[in-house]
Amino acid sequence: MLTANPNPNPVHTEAAHAAPDSRRTQPPARRVRRRQPDGGSKKPRRSVLLTVLMTLPLLYSLMPLVWLAINSTKSREQLFSTFGLWFGDDFALWDNIVGVLTYNDGIYLRWLANTVLYVAVGAIGATLLAALAGYGLAKYEFPGRRAFLAVVVGAVAVPSTALAVPAFLLFGELGLTNTPWAVLIPLLVTPFGLFLLYSYANEAVPNEILDAARVDGAGEFRIFFTMALRLLSPALVSIFLLEVVSAWNNYFLPLIMLNDPSWFPMTVGLNQWNNQAATADGEVITHLVITGSFLTIIPLIIIFLVLQRFWRSGLAAGSTKG
Amino acid sequence: MKKSGPSALGVPAAARQPLRRRLTGWAFVLPFTAPFLLAVVAPILYTLGLSLFQERLIGGVSFVGLDNYRDQLSDPQFWAAVARVGLYLLIQVPLMMLLALAAALAIDSVKLYAPAIFRLGIFLPYAVPGVVATLLWGYIYGTQFGLVGDVEQYLGIALPDPLSSTLVIPSIGNIVLWLYVGYNMLVIYAALQAIPSEVFEAAKLDGARTWHVIVHVKLPAIRSTVAVTTMFSVIGGFQLFNEPNILRGLVPNVITSDFTPNMYAYSLSFAGQQYNAAATVAVIMGVVTGVFAFVVQRRGMRGVA
Numbered sequence: 339m340l341t342a343n344p345n346p347n348p349v350h351t352e353a354a355h356a357a358p359d360s361r362r363t364q365p366p367a368r369r370v371r372r373r374q375p376d377g378g379s380k381k382p383r384r385s386v387l388l389t390v391l392m393t394l395p396l397l398y399s400l401m402p403l404v405w406l407a408i409n410s411t412k413s414r415e416q417l418f419s420t421f422g423l424w425f426g427d428d429f430a431l432w433d434n435i436v437g438v439l440t441y442n443d444g445i446y447l448r449w450l451a452n453t454v455l456y457v458a459v460g461a462i463g464a465t466l467l468a469a470l471a472g473y474g475l476a477k478y479e480f481p482g483r484r485a486f487l488a489v490v491v492g493a494v495a496v497p498s499t500a501l502a503v504p505a506f507l508l509f510g511e512l513g514l515t516n517t518p519w520a521v522l523i524p525l526l527v528t529p530f531g532l533f534l535l536y537s538y539a540n541e542a543v544p545n546e547i548l549d550a551a552r553v554d555g556a557g558e559f560r561i562f563f564t565m566a567l568r569l570l571s572p573a574l575v576s577i578f579l580l581e582v583v584s585a586w587n588n589y590f591l592p593l594i595m596l597n598d599p600s601w602f603p604m605t606v607g608l609n610q611w612n613n614q615a616a617t618a619d620g621e622v623i624t625h626l627v628i629t630g631s632f633l634t635i636i637p638l639i640i641i642f643l644v645l646q647r648f649w650r651s652g653l654a655a656g657s658t659k660g
Numbered sequence: 661m662k663k664s665g666p667s668a669l670g671v672p673a674a675a676r677q678p679l680r681r682r683l684t685g686w687a688f689v690l691p692f693t694a695p696f697l698l699a700v701v702a703p704i705l706y707t708l709g710l711s712l713f714q715e716r717l718i719g720g721v722s723f724v725g726l727d728n729y730r731d732q733l734s735d736p737q738f739w740a741a742v743a744r745v746g747l748y749l750l751i752q753v754p755l756m757m758l759l760a761l762a763a764a765l766a767i768d769s770v771k772l773y774a775p776a777i778f779r780l781g782i783f784l785p786y787a788v789p790g791v792v793a794t795l796l797w798g799y800i801y802g803t804q805f806g807l808v809g810d811v812e813q814y815l816g817i818a819l820p821d822p823l824s825s826t827l828v829i830p831s832i833g834n835i836v837l838w839l840y841v842g843y844n845m846l847v848i849y850a851a852l853q854a855i856p857s858e859v860f861e862a863a864k865l866d867g868a869r870t871w872h873v874i875v876h877v878k879l880p881a882i883r884s885t886v887a888v889t890t891m892f893s894v895i896g897g898f899q900l901f902n903e904p905n906i907l908r909g910l911v912p913n914v915i916t917s918d919f920t921p922n923m924y925a926y927s928l929s930f931a932g933q934q935y936n937a938a939a940t941v942a943v944i945m946g947v948v949t950g951v952f953a954f955v956v957q958r959r960g961m962r963g964v965a
Contacts, residue, residue: 385771392766395759396781399842402796403784405807409799418805421814467692474688481682486689491698499747503929503938504707505699524699532692558684587789589902594930605791610797612677613909628799631792638787 403635408630410434410632434629439488441626447602447640449607453586455518460525460588461581465574468528474533474567477548491651493529520595521603525585531577538573539566575648586638604634704946710939723901728940741921744829749897752833757890759837760844765844765874779849790839794906797835798823800943802910823911832903836896838939844889851885852878888905891956901926920947 340504413433416426435598475487481567505524506515514520543566565573589605596602599610608630615622714724732738763782767775783792800807801822812819822831854872855878863873908915917931918924921941929938 380929383771386773388766388769388771389773392763392772392778395763395841396778399782399785399838402793402800402838403788405800406796422800422807422810467695471692474685478685478688479682480685480689483685489701490696493696496704496950498701501700501703501942503925503942504703504710506762507710507929507935507939508703508706511952523695526695527699529696529700534665537824547716550795558687563686583786589789589791594926608795609791609906612906615907624799627795631795635788635794639784640788642784643780 342485350512364560365436390418406628406635410629412448412625414622417625417628430625431629435626435633437623438626438633438636439628441623445599446604446630449602449604451602452518452601454522454606456525456588457521457582457585458594460585461578463526464528464531464581467526468531468535468577469570469574470562470565472532473539473570474542475532475536476539476542477545477566488530494533502591502594505591509595515595516601521588521601523591524591524627525581525588528581530576531581534577535570535573539570542573543569556562579645579648582641606636621654701765707939707942710936711943714936728936729944732937732940732944736923738921739916740925741918745897745900745920748829748833748900749894751830752836752897753890753893755833756837756841756844756893757886759841759884760848760889763841764848764852765878767849768878769870774848779846780948783846785838786840786843788839790835790902791906793835794903797831797838798907803832803938814912823907823914825914828907828911828914832900832907835903836900838891840896844893847889848882849886851882855881887956891953894956895949895953898945900950 354478401423408425409417411429411431411434412420412428413428416428416430420426436636475483476654501524506520508516509520509523514523547565547569548561551565556564587605588603591607591610592601592606593601596606602610608627611623611630612627615624699941703782711728712725713721714728715721762780766772767779772778788796788832803812803819803821803823804807808819808822820827820829857903859877859881863877868876899922900920904915904919905923906924908917908919917927925938925941925945928934928941
């Protein structure tokens, strides 16, 4: 009986040193400690001074979120007439939420649905495609394999924003702009994820297991979906989480690819609402922008809090073994 | 598994595989290939092509060789944008890395009360989309109706305007810092956690104190992690677009449409229809970023492997 081992013994291979970025791709070390690095066996001595010092960056991180939460409760009139870090006389949160959801025939919900579509298809698709390709490159010898790897490693260094304008021009010629495909296709590609999975598959999926399964008569894709995916799961989780965040935050690409507001993701839509105030006869809806922003970040914050342990192990998978 | 470990480019252990299985390799790779060609390879080739042509009013499109590059590299607008981003990087990246490093060391030290609150709280802004973060800070920065204005009224003093031309670059840096310091902290923290405990036991036997352990054990061990996170911060800085472009709605005179190289390329193609020039800027910035990434990786890896 095979069990997925989330912490395979990391084997330092030549590949892991020969290729750029590979240090980030080691599987998590088995020796994850519950340790006291400085005090040894002593009980850790907690420091009030250090805790107080660390409160400053904590307040810095949380203050804008508190500001957002408080100001979501204010009416348009009170928004700018009351102190920013305290509540106004009225409590208009529900009115604001209704306003956000109904303004302009409920376009906010449409943007939310679009964002969910882009995040779900983008993150699941990118993770699956990278897993298939990474595993294929790690476990099969085939003509063109080395060239393929070299091109992908090169693509890791190409920043996605640099590709946005040319991708827009090209997609325009192909008639893909102003369709959801223009947002989805680039989201499906993660060279970094592929490379991470390739390195991980090299070490976490033993060839002996694959050969044993072949002897038992299992097909190659069945082996992948029933066994390899489980062995790859720690790396899959970290790539999936990174892709969720980047798809959720995606702004530049949809901004240039889409004209039709009914395909906007949340980010582009909210900024359009905000810019509306600057146009000649545009209605100022700052209170809706603020409440809409507040509603936007709640799902992702919940996801973060629920998945925080995966984040830590995922980042450990991407971290360096010195 | 170990005895048949992959070699230089990870050649699988079963060196001679039957042809059918070799073709299976391509079957695994193909689903990735189609969107990769469409979203990465083709745009790169297309940009390279565009940057070699010019569209003239008379005579249409013609091949001009490297003329576009000569034009861009002698364009003061382009260099002003590069200089702005350079200044931004000089302030932003060291500050980001120092803060992230200090926070990660503090959490790793097991000397904090309630470390989970700090770890999560500082990481939380990473969940906020850059657009929302910029709108949010834009409101906070406001001297008339924003939080800065509120504080001015409350205290009866005049504060410097965060969106004035002298402070706008640090103000943009602050938004990016707020967004990513927690993420960098967590990456560094994960690397600190991966240091084998034997190293600490050895250091303890040698009588090393906290500070010695940090300087001589922890910092060297996470060197390459810090190098990689620094590299990603710098690449992000070269690509700066969202934050200044959104703040531009508030202060169009302070943040011009060519504020960063990326904004410059964007306005060339969307406001000016100068696609060839925009492509040239994209290629130049892509090459600069790629060369930089390569150099940092080489340097960061030295002494690590």
